[in-house]
Amino acid sequence: MCGIFGYVGPRKDAVEMAVEGLKSLEYRGYDSWGVAWKESQFLNVHKETGKISGIDGKTLAGECSLVIGHTRWATHGGVTVANAHPHLNADRTIAVVHNGIIENYQELRDELKAKGHVFLSQTDSEIIPHLIDEELKTTGDFAHAVRRTCLRFQGRYAIVAVHTKSESIVAARTGSPLIIGKEKGGGYFIASDTPAFLKHTRTVQYLDDGEMAVTDGRSILISDIATGEERLKREIEIRWTADEAQKGDFAHFMIKEIMDQKESVARAVNQSDEEILTLADAIRNAKGTFLSGCGTAGMACRAGEYFLSIVAHKHVNFAPASEFKLFHGFLQPESLLIVVSQSGETADVLEAMQVAKSAGAKVLSIVNVQGSSIDRASDYTLRINAGPERAVASTKALTGQLAVLLLIAYALDGGVAQGKKVLLETAAQINDMLNPRYVVFLKEIAERIKDSKDLYIIGKGWNYPMAMESAIKIQEVSNIHAEGFAAGELKHGPIGLVEEGTPCIVLAGSDEVLPDIISNAVQLKARGGFIIGVSPVNNEAFDVWIKVPDAGTAQPIVNIIPVQVLAYELALARGKDPDMPRNLAKSVTVK
Ligand code: AGP
Numbered sequence: 001m002c003g004i005f006g007y008v009g010p011r012k013d014a015v016e017m018a019v020e021g022l023k024s025l026e027y028r029g030y031d032s033w034g035v036a037w038k039e040s041q042f043l044n045v046h047k048e049t050g051k052i053s054g055i056d057g058k059t060l061a062g063e064c065s066l067v068i069g070h071t072r073w074a075t076h077g078g079v080t081v082a083n084a085h086p087h088l089n090a091d092r093t094i095a096v097v098h099n100g101i102i103e104n105y106q107e108l109r110d111e112l113k114a115k116g117h118v119f120l121s122q123t124d125s126e127i128i129p130h131l132i133d134e135e136l137k138t139t140g141d142f143a144h145a146v147r148r149t150c151l152r153f154q155g156r157y158a159i160v161a162v163h164t165k166s167e168s169i170v171a172a173r174t175g176s177p178l179i180i181g182k183e184k185g186g187g188y189f190i191a192s193d194t195p196a197f198l199k200h201t202r203t204v205q206y207l208d209d210g211e212m213a214v215t216d217g218r219s220i221l222i223s224d225i226a227t228g229e230e231r232l233k234r235e236i237e238i239r240w241t242a243d244e245a246q247k248g249d250f251a252h253f254m255i256k257e258i259m260d261q262k263e264s265v266a267r268a269v270n271q272s273d274e275e276i277l278t279l280a281d282a283i284r285n286a287k288g289t290f291l292s293g294c295g296t297a298g299m300a301c302r303a304g305e306y307f308l309s310i311v312a313h314k315h316v317n318f319a320p321a322s323e324f325k326l327f328h329g330f331l332q333p334e335s336l337l338i339v340v341s342q343s344g345e346t347a348d349v350l351e352a353m354q355v356a357k358s359a360g361a362k363v364l365s366i367v368n369v370q371g372s373s374i375d376r377a378s379d380y381t382l383r384i385n386a387g388p389e390r391a392v393a394s395t396k397a398l399t400g401q402l403a404v405l406l407l408i409a410y411a412l413d414g415g416v417a418q419g420k421k422v423l424l425e426t427a428a429q430i431n432d433m434l435n436p437r438y439v440v441f442l443k444e445i446a447e448r449i450k451d452s453k454d455l456y457i458i459g460k461g462w463n464y465p466m467a468m469e470s471a472i473k474i475q476e477v478s479n480i481h482a483e484g485f486a487a488g489e490l491k492h493g494p495i496g497l498v499e500e501g502t503p504c505i506v507l508a509g510s511d512e513v514l515p516d517i518i519s520n521a522v523q524l525k526a527r528g529g530f531i532i533g534v535s536p537v538n539n540e541a542f543d544v545w546i547k548v549p550d551a552g553t554a555q556p557i558v559n560i561i562p563v564q565v566l567a568y569e570l571a572l573a574r575g576k577d578p579d580m581p582r583n584l585a586k587s588v589t590v591k
Pocket of ligand 1: 296297341343
């Protein structure tokens with residue numbers, strides 16, 4: 001989704017930093033970008049559609065110390081320069097960047113139009129500088145005008161605003177993230193995600209919903225938007241470094257992050273026994289445990305259902321976060337909601353948490369991003385320690401989530417040590433598996449199936465959610481039509497889709513359901529399917545065998561990894577950029 005960057009302070013290369021900062025937010029997904037900076041008493045604005053990658057900030061502006069910038073993922077209005085941010089008021093004295101959606105924008109726009117305001121874009125965001133302009137007519141104070149403007153919004157937003165007559169940046173949020181970075185020698189950054197300024201500082205303060213910040217680069221004042229009361233905020237040192245957030249020698253973040261799994265699964269297991277046991281107790285004592293997440297994180301939850309059922313004999317319910325509120329009738333104050341999210345900012349997940357909290361239930365989150373909204377709003381949090389995940393296609397976060405859920409299942413069954421042993425052995429197996437020859441082999445398979453119109457994946461038990469996850473990975477980066485099914489369901493309908501040569505991936509383990517899934521693979525083969533087996537053991541039903549380690553309860557973790565590589569190679573073979581998938585954003589902060 002959209003990215004925000006702001007800086008005010010002693011540095012003179014603010015525009016260059018903004019361009020670099022926005023490039024670091026590219027992974028969030030965007031279709032246009034823009035910056036506004038203050039030079040003398042004027043606001044200069046530069047906006048473009050398309051990518052910011054090739055832009056050198058030095059060529060845009062000379063010396064300046066105050067800037068705001070934005071990458072836009074279109075919601076209201078198409079991908080045009082006029083719709084790109086920053087947006088301005090009529091006399092170009094106020095510039096604003098905005099993430100989120102102002103739900104009552106039509107009503108506010110009509111009101112402004114009646115007062116003579118003219119709009120140049122189709123966005124909801126453009127009303128903001130115009131509203132601030134109106135407020136400034138009754139209060140001379142810029143920050144106060146922004147506060148009053150925010151009070152009129154319905155919906156989720158994060159805004160950063162500047163004014164030619166003010167030396168400060170004003171930022172405010174409700175529902176969309178904003179993080180403040182403080183540089184040692186003076187100067188403040190404001191961004192929607194920390195990679196935007198990690199190069200300059202790791203000291204941050206998190207704005208919470210309903211809060212605003214005003215900074216002139218020397219000091220910062222954080223206050224409650226509704227009451228104006230000052231809020232004192234802790235400064236936190238974030239653990240991630242700027243280097244971790246780079247792709248290094250890899251061609252794309254996606255393949256870098258797939259390869260990171262050689263170490264990241266072991267890092268996910270690095271949890272304190274005491275904490276895991278406390279959380280296992282919370283699940284044991286809860287009257288109803290629910291699992292929820294979106295997309296890939298939702299698939300981790302579905303696999304978690306199997307882990308908890310098979311390893312810990314514990315019944316839990318899964319609902320995609322966007323559907324969770326419809327089950328509110330089953331929540332009680334003693335219920336527990338476990339949410340899973342890489343970014344910790346997904347709007348649907350935040351809504352599910354709100355629903356659970358309204359019923360008095362407790363929320364446990366499994367997240368990757370420290371200090372994210374979900375991390376901070378949870379009663380308990382477990383971090384998967386995957387390090388920054390920047391590719392839109394989630395890979396190492398998924399295997400970290402699966403590892404943590406499996407560990408919880410072992411803890412519930414009284415075997416934390418056993419769980420850690422299994423997972424650390426799996427981490428070592430992944431390290432061996434992801435060798436260069438293996439990747440070349442997967443690339444060859446991708447070349448062979450790259451022109452297929454459809455691709456189906458089947459799995460049984462905990463491999464069923466991995467079949468659906470495989471489909472997500474292939475859909476998002478290669479745009480091939482892919483679907484994942486429960487193997488046994490084939491004969492009830494999906495088998496009708498299989499034609500001569502249709503690639504069918506079969507995810508298997510060496511467990512008791514192996515004969516069932518092989519029988520389903522044979523049924524596909526009999527209808528002309530080209531069978532790609534992902535399994536620790538070969539079988540004559542497979543036209544191609546992708547060997548994976550025998551990982552026991554951790555089988556879904558090792559089975560999904562070759563499919564991630566295959567999806568990546570399919571994207572390349574079809575001429576797609578796997579880091580910039582069509583229509584998608586990394587962090588989905590709208591509903
Ligand atoms: C995964 O490849 C997708 N990009 C997407 O499904 C993602 O997992 C989903 O949007 C949830 O994101 P989160 O983990 O940050 O909450």
